[in-house]
Amino acid sequence: MDINVSEWLNLLVRWFHIIAGITWIGQTYLFNWMERRLTPATGPGRENVMGQLWMVHGGGFYLVEKQREPELMPRTLYWFKWESALTWISGFLLLVIVYWTGGVLVDLQSGISETAGIAISVSVLVAGWVGYNMVWRSPLGRNEIVGAAVSWLLVVGLVQLLNGRLSSRAAYLHVGAMFGTIMAANVWLRILPAQRQMLAATKAGDAVDMTLAARARQCSKHNTYLSVPLIAIMISNHFPTATYGSHDSALVLGGLTLVGWGAAKVMRDVL
DSSP, X not given: XXXXXXXXXXXXXXXXXXXXXXXXXXXXXXXXXXXXXXXXXXXXXXXXXXXXXXXXXXXXXXXXXXXXXXXOOOSOOOOOOHHHHHHHHHHHHHIXXXXXTTSOSBOTTTTOOHHHHHHHHHHHHHHHHHXXXXXXXXXXXXXXXXXXXXXXXXXXXXXXXXXXTBOHHHHHHHHHHHHHHHHHHIIIIIIHHHHHHHHHHHHHTOOOOHHHHHHHHHHHHHHHHHHHHHHHHHHGGGOTTTTTTSTTHHHHHHHHHHHHHHHHHHHHHTO
16 A cells, blocks of 8 residues: 555544544443433333433423333434444554555564454454353352453563564554444344343333343443553553563553553542
């Protein structure tokens, strides 16, 4: 690819990716923040309202209510789904532009071909989603501390495994791409289907399975925790000596991940 074309594509897609990511992560944190700020709704006919929240922004006052079970919806229902899709699609395009066609995917001393490097790249994204579900839908995931510890060990092990095969920069980036893939898959394969099933049950007059809501809420929570270390990985290429160029790059990324999770907890539970 011509260097000028590649650079312009990199700039424009990266710009779009950042804008889409801001909207997606912003709404994720807003909804998780609202979950913690809901106050009980009282009065007759309010039995289905789990909580309500008054907010002010831009000179307007807003009342948000959370229903215990979905009632028949109005004509317009906002799903907040395309932000995640556009963020992932633009991120995948960046992966192709910068790594698959940019000559910085594989470690030149590894002897691995570009084709094999691309196969590893795709495998990381797929295996990340599979591994995430294996951990968090197993007995390990019933305890958040245990699930987080196992997840952290897998992340550090993955970086160590990729180093020496992919370039050290690509190894870091692929952990971030894996996080982003898990987040987008959570939205499209877990959260949205659960919401659709709950609405379908309501329209059919059937009892709503509230475990669907609990699972979707857990996925949304995980997305807030994944987003902060993901951002650290996105900017790591500006600090190669401290991050992927470090002798202990896997442990550095592990440390950044722990700090990111801690920051996410503060933003979720304190701010």
